[in-house]
Amino acid sequence: MEFLAIVNLIIDAIVKILPAVLFMIGFPLLGVWYERKLLARVMLRIGPLHVGKYAGVLQLIADFMKLAAKEIIIPTKANKNIFIAAPIVATIVAALPLAVIPFDGNWVVYRFDLNLLFVFAMASLIPLIILLTGWASYNKYSFIGGLRVIFQMLAYEIPLVLSVLGVVILTQSFDLIKICNAQSKIWFGLLQPLGLLVFYIASIAEVERMPFDIPTAEQELVIGWQTEYSGILFGLFMMANYISFGIHSLLITIIFLGGWLGPSFLPPMAWLLLKTAIVATLTMMFRGTYPRVRMDQLLRLGWRILIPLALINILLTLLIPTIGLGVVT
Numbered sequence: 001m002e003f004l005a006i007v008n009l010i011i012d013a014i015v016k017i018l019p020a021v022l023f024m025i026g027f028p029l030l031g032v033w034y035e036r037k038l039l040a041r042v043m044l045r046i047g048p049l050h051v052g053k054y055a056g057v058l059q060l061i062a063d064f065m066k067l068a069a070k071e072i073i074i075p076t077k078a079n080k081n082i083f084i085a086a087p088i089v090a091t092i093v094a095a096l097p098l099a100v101i102p103f104d105g106n107w108v109v110y111r112f113d114l115n116l117l118f119v120f121a122m123a124s125l126i127p128l129i130i131l132l133t134g135w136a137s138y139n140k141y142s143f144i145g146g147l148r149v150i151f152q153m154l155a156y157e158i159p160l161v162l163s164v165l166g167v168v169i170l171t172q173s174f175d176l177i178k179i180c181n182a183q184s185k186i187w188f189g190l191l192q193p194l195g196l197l198v199f200y201i202a203s204i205a206e207v208e209r210m211p212f213d214i215p216t217a218e219q220e221l222v223i224g225w226q227t228e229y230s231g232i233l234f235g236l237f238m239m240a241n242y243i244s245f246g247i248h249s250l251l252i253t254i255i256f257l258g259g260w261l262g263p264s265f266l267p268p269m270a271w272l273l274l275k276t277a278i279v280a281t282l283t284m285m286f287r288g289t290y291p292r293v294r295m296d297q298l299l300r301l302g303w304r305i306l307i308p309l310a311l312i313n314i315l316l317t318l319l320i321p322t323i324g325l326g327v328v329t
Contacts, residue, residue, distance in 0.1 A: 017109050019269065020098040023250075028242035029060050035284045042288035070231035075138050078228065082136035087229070087236035090129045094240040096122045097247050102177050104260040104268035116174040119251065120161065123206060126244065127153045130215070134225040145224025148215040151295055152205060155302030156212075160202035162310035163195045166317035167255055176251075180259035189256035191320075194313040196256040198306050200279075203248040205298065207241065210287040214295055249279040 033048065033056070040047030052058030074083055100115035102108035112118075127149045134146020168174060170191075171182045179188075189196040205212040216224035226237055253259055253275040260268035293301070 159306035
């Protein structure tokens with residue numbers, strides 16, 4: 001009986017972590033292929049085609065084998081320990097929020113009432129890891145890219161946090177499950193469009209997607225803080241970036257777009273993944289349609305536009321009870 005109980009516990013644990021693990025692996029893999037094909041359509045190209053029978057689907061495996069086979073070159077004057085550890089730590093830190101992000105009302109690896117704060121805390125560590133990476137590489141382009149990450153953090157971090165305060169005020173909770181379930185009647189994206197807009201723009205800046213890929217500007221910095229990386233270490237940084245991109249798409253969906261809530265003809269998790277895919281697609285399209293902004297333009301956007309909009313959103317949220325809508329619970 002004890003053996004069967006242990007087996008059942010192991011099976012329950014595997015089932016509980018399965019969505020998070022599949023998302024951690026699947027989003028970067030499918031995201032890379034899908035973004036290539038999507039941008040090719042935007043730019044009137046074909047995209048990956050020749051590797052694999054169906055639209056180049058095996059291109060991902062070919063790229064992985066190429067990265068795995070490449071030599072890892074470490075600069076002579078680089079800090080070897082930090083240089084090697086940085087991409088590994090970045091991938092782990094980027095994936096940790098998946099342990100507390102729910103994939104439906106009951107499916108979450110570890111639930112606690114402050115999971116939204118945990119996600120923000122983990123996300124705030126990644127720029128510090130990148131700065132350390134740029135310093136450890138002993139390359140001026142890498143270090144400038146690391147410094148740009150910190151400057152960029154000054155532009156988006158405050159509006160990112162302020163934009164969700166309206167939702168927290170309405171739900172009186174930092175629990176993503178409670179926040180999602182509170183949207184059974186109306187999405188917070190409809191109730192708080194300013195909050196959604198600010199959070200979405202700040203999220204794009206946090207994951208360094210176009211037009212906010214200033215720290216890796218190829219025309220100026222080779223490839224920024226990743227300049228000295230090659231092989232599987234470069235692949236780990238790419239994976240960490242796509243995991244963070246997927247997590248922010250999940251957060252936008254859960255906080256503002258009703259998460260897993262939807263008509264019963266699809267299971268809750270399917271609604272969550274469908275909405276997340278739509279958000280990610282819109283973000284990917286910016287890469288093919290908008291030019292990169294300058295650092296001063298991003299700082300002006302953050303401090304002169306996004307922060308005031310976030311504060312206005314909080315003020316409007318405080319006025320909601322006075323106009324008869326009440327507090328969402």
